[in-house]
Structures are given as structure tokens and as C-alpha cells.
Amino acid sequence: MIAEKTKMIIPDFRLSPGVDQVGVEERAARVTRRSIKKESKLNGLLLALNMIDLTTLEGKDTDGKVKQLCYKAQHLHDAYPGLPTVAAICVYPSMVKVAKQALGNSGVKVASVATAFPSGQAPRDVKIRDTKYAVANGADEVDMVLSRGKFLMGEYNYVFDEIAAIKEACGDARLKVILETGELGSYDKVRRASDIAMYAGADFIKTSTGKISPAATLPVTLVMLEAIRDFYYATGKMIAMKPAGGISKSKLALHYLVMLKEVLGEAWMNNEWFRFGASSLANDLLMQIVKEKTGLYQSKDYFSID
Amino acid sequence: MAKTTSIKKTSNTFSENGHGNGNAVESKRVEVLKTYKIYIGGQFPRTESGRYYVPVNKSGKKLANVCLSSRKDFRDAMESARGAFGGWSARAAFNRGQILYRMAEMLEGRKAQFIDELIQQDSTPAQAETEVNLAIDRLIYYAGWCDKYQQIFSAVNPVASSHFNFSVPEPTGVIAIIAPQSDSLLGLVSVIAPVIAGGNTCVVLGSFDKPLCCVTFAEVLNSSDLPGGVVNILTGKPSELASWFAEHMDVNAVVYCEKDEATQKMFKEKSALNVKRVVLYDKVNWYSDAGQSPYFINDSQEIKTTWHPIENIGGGGSKY
Numbered sequence: 001m002i003a004e005k006t007k008m009i010i011p012d013f014r015l016s017p018g019v020d021q022v023g024v025e026e027r028a029a030r031v032t033r034r035s036i037k038k039e040s041k042l043n044g045l046l047l048a049l050n051m052i053d054l055t056t057l058e059g060k061d062t063d064g065k066v067k068q069l070c071y072k073a074q075h076l077h078d079a080y081p082g083l084p085t086v087a088a089i090c091v092y093p094s095m096v097k098v099a100k101q102a103l104g105n106s107g108v109k110v111a112s113v114a115t116a117f118p119s120g121q122a123p124r125d126v127k128i129r130d131t132k133y134a135v136a137n138g139a140d141e142v143d144m145v146l147s148r149g150k151f152l153m154g155e156y157n158y159v160f161d162e163i164a165a166i167k168e169a170c171g172d173a174r175l176k177v178i179l180e181t182g183e184l185g186s187y188d189k190v191r192r193a194s195d196i197a198m199y200a201g202a203d204f205i206k207t208s209t210g211k212i213s214p215a216a217t218l219p220v221t222l223v224m225l226e227a228i229r230d231f232y233y234a235t236g237k238m239i240a241m242k243p244a245g246g247i248s249k250s251k252l253a254l255h256y257l258v259m260l261k262e263v264l265g266e267a268w269m270n271n272e273w274f275r276f277g278a279s280s281l282a283n284d285l286l287m288q289i290v291k292e293k294t295g296l297y298q299s300k301d302y303f304s305i306d
Numbered sequence: 307m308a309k310t311t312s313i314k315k316t317s318n319t320f321s322e323n324g325h326g327n328g329n330a331v332e333s334k335r336v337e338v339l340k341t342y343k344i345y346i347g348g349q350f351p352r353t354e355s356g357r358y359y360v361p362v363n364k365s366g367k368k369l370a371n372v373c374l375s376s377r378k379d380f381r382d383a384m385e386s387a388r389g390a391f392g393g394w395s396a397r398a399a400f401n402r403g404q405i406l407y408r409m410a411e412m413l414e415g416r417k418a419q420f421i422d423e424l425i426q427q428d429s430t431p432a433q434a435e436t437e438v439n440l441a442i443d444r445l446i447y448y449a450g451w452c453d454k455y456q457q458i459f460s461a462v463n464p465v466a467s468s469h470f471n472f473s474v475p476e477p478t479g480v481i482a483i484i485a486p487q488s489d490s491l492l493g494l495v496s497v498i499a500p501v502i503a504g505g506n507t508c509v510v511l512g513s514f515d516k517p518l519c520c521v522t523f524a525e526v527l528n529s530s531d532l533p534g535g536v537v538n539i540l541t542g543k544p545s546e547l548a549s550w551f552a553e554h555m556d557v558n559a560v561v562y563c564e565k566d567e568a569t570q571k572m573f574k575e576k577s578a579l580n581v582k583r584v585v586l587y588d589k590v591n592w593y594s595d596a597g598q599s600p601y602f603i604n605d606s607q608e609i610k611t612t613w614h615p616i617e618n619i620g621g622g623g624s625k626y
Contacts, residue, residue, distance in 0.1 A: 297555060301556070
């Protein structure tokens with residue numbers, strides 16, 4: 001690991017490539033016109049289901065709510081046996097212990113947001129303690145937020161060092177860096193933030209907290225996927241991607257998978273390397289899966305409420 | 307060159323005839339034809355399938371290019387009907403009445419257009435006028451019933467325990483309707499009005515052979531304060547869509563008006579999937595007095611019964 005780091009040449013992030021806005025938006029729009037039907041659709045839906053980070057990040061979260069969500073993660077729709085589980089449950093650090101206990105050895109991971117989520121406006125030692133707390137309670141993955149304020153002030157070294165410090169605090173847990181693209185303002189900045197996060201040690205880059213609109217969009221995801229591809233070509237290291245927020249329909253989830261396949265290829269098409277941060281997407285996917293299997297359009301009445 | 311100048315002098319409008327034969331004075335305007343589109347969620351999209359058909363009247367005149375809706379249009383319409391249900395059913399009954407009345411006002415204002423369309427669809431002028439008048443009156447009729455049918459169908463029930471027991475009608479949910487195929491305006495209004503008067507939302511498939519009025523009626527709805535999604539109107543083939551109406555798990559009741567026994571049986575069988583209510587209006591004459599009654603509203607209502615424990619609330623021991 002250390003050897004690898006010393007080999008890596010940290011580029012000047014001011015020189016991160018600019019993004020052709022019109023080109024990116026046109027390219028992203030093109031994937032929405034792919035037609036995915038029948039068996040491919042069913043496989044896509046199942047794959048998307050297996051890539052979900054089932055999320056609850058509310059001030060009103062209780063142990064009960066988290067336990068209920070963990071149950072759902074393992075029993076998505078028992079009327080149809082053989083469905084995959086979701087990839088992970090995403091909660092606040094205070095809920096990690098409850099989630100870990102509820103999930104047992106089901107294979108569903110526990111992801112915890114940390115570092116003063118969602119604003120990230122806290123001193124570094126607080127963020128590090130927040131992270132260590134989550135990891136000590138058993139979090140398999142940590143979702144940190146980028147210090148957008150510092151980033152926009154041009155203090156890239158600060159941002160870089162912070163991510164590196166959090167990565168160190170994570171230990172074996174995988175680190176997701178939330179860029180909060182809705183607050184960055186341009187694709188150029190999204191690209192630059194992606195580069196900083198990846199070089200600083202992120203295992204995942206993630207679009208949004210889900211607290212800001214716009215959250216994940218196809219063009220922003222495309223910019224980040226291309227950053228991942230370029231990083232892979234430069235260093236040989238794979239980075240995972242997680243669009244989060246605003247993805248609640250199956251069709252849109254399939255569009256994301258199409259984009260993933262076309263930009264990064266087969267190696268990324270599993271929940272090790274791609275996740276959806278979502279809560280209501282799971283039910284829509286389930287409804288579409290049952291529709292594909294029975295030929296009947298489904299009703300929300302027959303699926304779980306949350 | 308001289309010719310062109312002379313045309314400009316005599317006519318301000320462009321004219322196909324004018325340029326060709328110099329007959330500039332009788333400049334004939336090219337009519338702008340209406341695109342007959344479907345009505346989903348308060349919007350007028352074309353069918354997702356891109357298909358269309360051309361209904362023809364008895365004298366062989368092509369009426370229009372009309373959308374041949376697909377099951378996916380139905381699915382989309384169902385989604386917007388479901389989305390609109392919460393808001394519409396929660397409206398004050400009186401407000402629903404106001405909106406139905408507004409629909410009648412708008413229909414009255416476009417009377418001439420509807421009469422014209424009905425005549426194109428083989429009605430005589432007298433028949434057309436009667437049908438439009440009755441359709442307007444029917445909306446007024448159901449507008450009045452919006453806040454009154456509840457009293458008629460509610461009951462306080464005698465029970466043998468210490469409970470206050472009462473039953474009240476509540477809207478069933480989303481109703482999928484195949485409108486009468488022959489009375490293309492009156493039939494359409496007669497099946498939609500009681501359903502929405504009762505707080506339901508609906509997806510309606512209009513008449514296949516006579517589709518002009520149902521699309522124009524959608525324009526009336528769109529200018530009547532009726533929230534988008536409460537009524538969604540499709541045009542297309544009943545035989546193609548009927549089974550999707552019957553199978554969709556999110557449909558709470560289906561309405562079918564034809565005498566076709568095989569289709570009736572199909573509706574009854576497939577509706578068992580999610581225990582939809584099947585309402586058949588194959589014997590109703592929409593022109594008669596029997597074509598309107600609060601019982602049509604009741605057909606898309608569910609009765610909820612509440613058991614409320616009685617306690618003594620008055621000093622004198624009075625009860626509810």
C-alpha cells in the first residue's frame with residue numbers, strides 16, 4: 001500500500017481537465033434512449049436492486065426504524081423468493097451498532113455517514129472522531145462529506161489532506177467521498193473534486209448527500225465516471241461510484257447502469273464498484289421485477305410502505 | 307413579376323389558389339387542423355406507441371388521425387390517476403361540486419364545436435343538439451349531488467352493544483372505464499361524472515369509432531379547474547386494452563358498458579386478481595331518466611362502518 005502511494009504522482013489539481021458541458025449533457029441524454037427489454041431488463045433490475053444502499057438519514061430516525069429497514073434489506077419481497085438483498089444499509093453513526101446487530105451475518109454491509117454530515121462544517125478532529133466512532137461501532141463503509149466551502153475557496157491542499165486523514169481513520173472500512181455536486185456549481189469543479197478525492201485515497205466517489213437539490217443527475221455521474229476511468233488509466237486503481245439522491249424510478253436506474261457499462265465496462269457492474277444511494281428506488285424495482293415475472297402491472301398496495 | 311404584385315394588392319393572406327391561377331380575390335385560407343391527442347395528468351401527449359388510426363364516418367369522410375393508445379399509455383395514465391387520488395378525494399365535497407359545475411359551464415361555451423363534431427360522426431343536427439344539452443345537464447346534475455349523496459347512503463345502524471355504529475361512503479380509488487362506444491359524448495360524461503363526483507379518479511377509454519368528442523371534452527376538463535390526473539382520457543381499441551384494464555393491480559374498479567358477454571366474463575375473471583369491483587352498464591339508456599341517479603355515484607363508493615364506544619357525556623346521562 002505504502003509502496004503504491006509513493007509511486008503515485010499527485011497532479012496539480014488546478015490543471016484537472018475542463019468539461020465540455022454541452023457534450024456531456026448530450027452524451028448523458030443519449031443513454032436514456034437505449035431500449036432495455038425482457039430478460040436484459042429483468043437482469044438489470046435485479047442487479048440494480050443488489051446495488052442499493054438502502055438509506056435512512058433523518059433527524060427522526062429511531063432504533064426501531066433502523067431495525068425495520070434492516071429487516072427490509074434482507075426480506076425485500078418475500079412473496080417472491082430468490083431475490084437478492086440490497087448491498088448495504090446507510091445510517092448515521094449513532095445507528096451503526098443497531099444496524100450491525102440487526103443485520104447479523106446476512107452479508108448486507110453497514111455504511112455510516114460521518115464527518116459532520118451533511119454540511120461537513122466542523123473541525124478536523126471532530127470529523128476524525130466521528131469517523132472513528134462509526135468504524136469502532138462496526139461500520140463497513142464510511143460516507144464522508146467533502147469540505148465544499150474550503151474547496152470553493154481553492155484550498156485544495158486542505159481538502160486533500162482532510163480526505164487522506166479520514167481515510168487513515170477508516171482503517172479497513174471503505175471510504176466514500178460525497179462531493180455534493182449540487183453545491184459545486186459546474187462540471188469543471190465536479191471533475192476537479194473527483195480527482196482530488198481519488199488521489200487522496202477515496203475508495204468510492206459519491207454525488208450527493210440527498211439533502212440538496214439537485215442531487216444525482218446523469219450528466220454529473222458521467223463526469224465522475226470519466227474521472228474514474230482516467231484515474232484508472234493513470235494509476236491502474238479501480239474506484240467505485242455511487243450516485244445518490246433523486247433516483248427513485250427503475251427506468252432511471254437502468255439508464256445509470258447503461259452509462260456505467262458504456263463508460264467503465266463489465267468490471268464495474270457489481271455492487272463492489274457501483275451503488276445507488278436511495279430509499280424508495282427499492283420498491284419501484286420490486287414492482288417492476290414482479291411485473292416482468294407475472295406480466296401484471298403492480299400496485300403499491302402490495303409492497304412495503306418504507 | 308407583375309402578376310405577383312397584383313396579388314399583393316388584392317390580398318393580404320397567402321393563398322394556394324391565388325398563386326396558381328391568378329384568382330387572388332377568392333383567397334382561401336388553409337385550415338389549421340387539430341391534432342387529436344390523448345389526455346394524461348393534465349397534459350396532452352401523443353401516444354407513446356406512435357400509432358394512430360383514421361376513423362371514417364358513414365359518408366366515407368375521414369374524421370381525423372387519432373392516437374391508438376397502447377398499454378403503456380394506460381400505465382402512465384394509471385400513475386397520474388393514482389397520484390391525483392389523494393388530493394381529489396380530500397377536497398371538500400362542495401368544492402368538487404363547484405368544479406363539476408365549472409365543467410358544465412365550459413361545455414356550454416363550446417357547444418357549437420361539440421354539435422359540429424357529433425354531426426361529423428353521423429348524428430343529425432337535432433340529435434347532436436339534444437346530446438350536447440343532455441351532457442351539460444348531466445354535469446349540473448352530478449355537480450349538485452357531490453355534497454348530498456353521502457347523506458343518502460350513510461346510515462346509523464342499530465347494534466346490540468354499547469356502540470354508536472355508523473356507515474359512510476368513501477371513494478373506491480382509481481376507476482378504469484371503457485366509455486360507451488355509441489353515445490360518444492353523453493355516454494362519456496355519464497360515466498365520468500358520477501365517478502369523480504364521488505372523489506375517485508379515473509382512466510377512460512373513449513369511443514373507438516367516434517373519438518372526436520372525447521378528445522375535445524378533455525380540453526373542457528383542462529380549462530375547468532379540474533386538477534390534472536383526476537380524469538385521464540385515452541383513445542384506442544377497447545379489445546386491445548380491456549384485458550390490461552382488468553389485470554392492472556392498481557385499478558380498484560372497472561366500468562364496462564357494452565353487451566359483449568365474452569368481455570364481461572373476462573372482466574369478471576381477471577378482476578378477481580386484486581378483487582376489483584366490476585360495474586356493468588350494458589342495459590342503461592343514457593338518454594332516459596334512468597341514465598342519471600345517485601346510485602351511479604354509489605357504484606364507485608365503498609361503505610366504511612365505524613364502531614364508536616358510547617360513554618355518558620351529559621350530566622343527565624344522555625348518550626350519542
